[in-house]
Amino acid sequence: MSYNFNDIEAKWQKYWEENQTFKASNDREKPKFYGLDMFPYPSGAGLHVGHPLGYIASDIVARFKRHQGFNVLHPQGYDSFGLPAEQYAIQTGQHPADTTQVNIEGGVDKAGDKIEGYRKQLDKIGFSFDWSREVRTSDPNYYKWTQWIFIQLFESWYDKESDKARPISDLIELFNQDGNTKVNAVCDEGVANFSAEAWQNFTEKEQQEILLQYRLTYLAETEVNWCPDLGTVLANDEIVNGVSERGGHAVVRKKMKQWSMRISAYAERLLHGLEDLDWTESLKETQRNWIGKSVGAQAQFKIQNSEFKIDVFTTRPDTIFGVTFMTLAPEHDLVAKITTPEQKEAVEDYVQATAKRSERERMADVKTISGVFTGAYAEHPFTKEAVPIWIGDYVLAGYGTGAVMAVPCGDQRDYDFAKHFNIPIKNIFKDVDISEEAHAGKDGTVIDNSDFLNGLTYKKALKTAIYELEKLGQGKGKTNYRLRDAVFSRQRYWGEPFPVYYKNGMPKMIQAQHLPIRLPEVEKYLPTQEGEPPLGRADVWAWDTQKNEVVSNELIDDKTVFSLELNTMPGWAGSSWYFFRYMENEKRDEVFASAEAMQYWQNVDLYIGGSEHATGHLLYARFWTKFLKDRNLVPVEEPFKKLINQGMILGESAFVYRVRFVNVVESTANILDEVEFNKVEIESIEEFVNKYNFKIFASKNLCKTRLYPDANFGTGQLEISSNFPLIEEILLNKFLSSEKLLKGISISVQKIHADVSLVNTSNELDIEAFKNWREEFNDAEFITEENGKYIVGREVEKMSKSKYNVVNPDDICNEYGADTLRMYEMFLGPLEQAKPWNTAGITGVHNFLKKLWKLYHNGEELSVSDDKASPESLKSLHKTIKKVTEDIEDFSFNTSISTFMICVNELAAQKCNNREILESLAILVSPYAPHIAEELWSKMGHQESIATAAYPKFEEKFLVESTKTYPVSFNGKMRFTLDLSLDLSKDEIEKAVMEDARTQKQLDGRTPKKVIIVPGKIVNIVG
């Protein structure tokens, strides 16, 4: 019986489903292992071979852990809220819930295209997912709990004393006792002090307004990243290079009233928590940079002839005597207040000009120095000298206090600014030349011209300066974080609705027992005419506080019926806690996850996903977990113990080269006269050009000229320089009769993508298929290589539909089988590395599986004997057990595939058919190629699935060697090998080596100076 993978795989996938083989129980008897993949966004494009890479890796580990006796939780679900579904809804009018369902479960979309569906595609690869615990973030039964967590955040504040989140009721109690003077909380900047009495005398509304400044999720007027094209605000991590991550749209800064998450309260814990996580250093570093802790001081400068004071943050208080000016961000509150009448116009112009610039412009143009003097002066805290106050857009409103004390001798930006505007530069570093550029003045530099800091070095001066500032009451040590509070509102339809209604303009939470608040129906998914979010179009979107249900907007009376929040939550809301949801399989209606379940599963032992989530999802999920831990809602501080980022699988794009006629010399009489179009029925150059322009394709090797990017052809297309003797010659032979015609035409070649499915493994294009691929190519002509083949060019690029380089895993499963796909994806290279997909290479692992199959068969029949295995076979097996076990633990899956290949090659050479070997081998292979392993296992007489068969135990005794093949080197160069017993002593080895004829030949009469012998390793003869 030959290896009929299609039947085998279908059979076992059905078996696993029917028998619920991978259903995890919350049974506490066994040790637990929780292996998780970042759940996918179910897009309509379906899976390509890059998507399952991480899933295969985690599946191998999950299956391995089952063999080792762990109770394994390996769930899967869908992050099904998001922008693409909504954009598609806007275009087609279909409800995002419908398209999302089709994308997951399969069906036919409105365009009539058949969609296979994520689930079917995943099932085909044979994952051991426990689908009984599936989650979908857009399912009301799920987002009910997302809304519930939001309410918990609203009902909490961050107490710096106990360094954790506490219920808001505790805060109210504190306010009632002592006002806010004794409260040490993370809150908005500039909350006014009040006494207990004052608190009690505030109106209800005033109290709520104050509490809002303390809540962990709060509504506030903040400067946000507004993306006009997407019609929504974006979080910092959703912006890349000043444009939106999705679609690359422009982003501008705008003040808007928005929900925010006070993630900044957790900055220090998020930073500190990284230390104990088993994540890659680079990912931790990315998060550290994003949190951006800097330690320094806050200093206060009085403004001359004014009530106002400017607070600045600096990491270098030691350089305070070098201050020669101050710079405020143009958006700084004080700008309007301190500007002198003479400078008013210039300042206002500048402020307006900067406000107009988009983020991208501002970023693109960091080199240009700009700024304006406000006319005001501050007073230096120590020297009491007048310090001019400038504004400049190199100072960011959002960082620190939005103001800097400029020390041009020590900071290059201040230096450049000072030079540009002829502001004096004061050197406070001893024996340092600052005539060309600023000097950091840290290591070994001594401070000068600085009163009490004179003669000190950086570290000492830093402490002294802070001490003196504190003494003056004009500053203190301070730590600043780059991490900003995260904007939590989106002006979108396809997201979680907030469980919030508004009474007297103040947000009120809907009580938890009335959740979920379901998304209302709207007739269109666009913002309203008035610029409200899409939920502004809903007719039934008001909260009745008597009936506790969503009712028609017509009933709003602001007494018992109120308007509901129109924004929805961002994409990261649902993904910030889903890993806890999987733990719960029974009481999903009653709790987001039960305490018992969470106590058992704790946190994710292995999390695999893309590194693009470093500053988004992974940070937010850690934040929510810490919050939930503070409120005793979950038992753990960190959600993901170990994390691996799988590398991207790149596509190998195929290119065809299209001939384009340029610089056609029109109507040159003497050329036309002599032209004979006897090979094609053409009567003029114009006709020829019109007919064949962009219709002739030249094979790759005819176009071996340098490629130049060509702006005229849009992105991704290139033009090749225009010297093509070969093509010209062929053109002449094939289409034209006169060489002179070519003088009237010059050609260029344009490179365009061809669908990779039209190309075989030898890079030959299927010309007929290509002609039929797109209508415009139907009548194309091809100039082939001498052997008549059309060869395409290849280039490695990101896999994408628009590049026609997508390889569908379904096709690979059909042609080679899921086991081959799984093994080949692992065989490609290290999991974390980006690597190109090359379907040609797949035959290697496919052949391996065929050889594996043959090892268990003699002709058509299963051939397994109960005889004792030979020592060689046992050695091959145990070598493999050792290596593969180590490899899985190191996540080095590519090398374990090699190990299997070596093992099977050896066993085949030994003609091994012993049950004791072959059963163990089937278990070893099973995590990687589960279908063939199940089939062989059952053929060998087992009734139960192989999934929980005990992993073979490695035994050293089978590997013990008696001899070693020693490499014998002369001056470090290996010359020959010599088999010697491992029992020999150093002296005996030396004797044996020296007696060898080859040694004497190498020495050629010389006497060795030295002989290095490392028993069991090497012999090196020097001299």
Place this chain on the structure above:
RNA sequence: GCUCGGGUGGUGGAAUUGGUAGACACGUUGGACUUAAAAUCCAAUGAACAUUAGUUCGUACGGGUUCAAGUCCCGUCCCGAGUACCA
């Protein structure tokens, strides 16, 4: 600019604490089987010279440490990722 990775055959990639560089595959070439093709099997395959033993050069480049360096140290170049006026 800064931070973190990385540079090994025609290709993807191996190489425990420094100890036989190129495992395992792909590709290529030659051969067997076949009317033929596919499939399968066998052999060769870092480069150059010698074509029989053998010699020399080879892990981005230049130095160094060592009996021995892809691996450790110093310098340079290149590629990738993250971040970017962060005071």
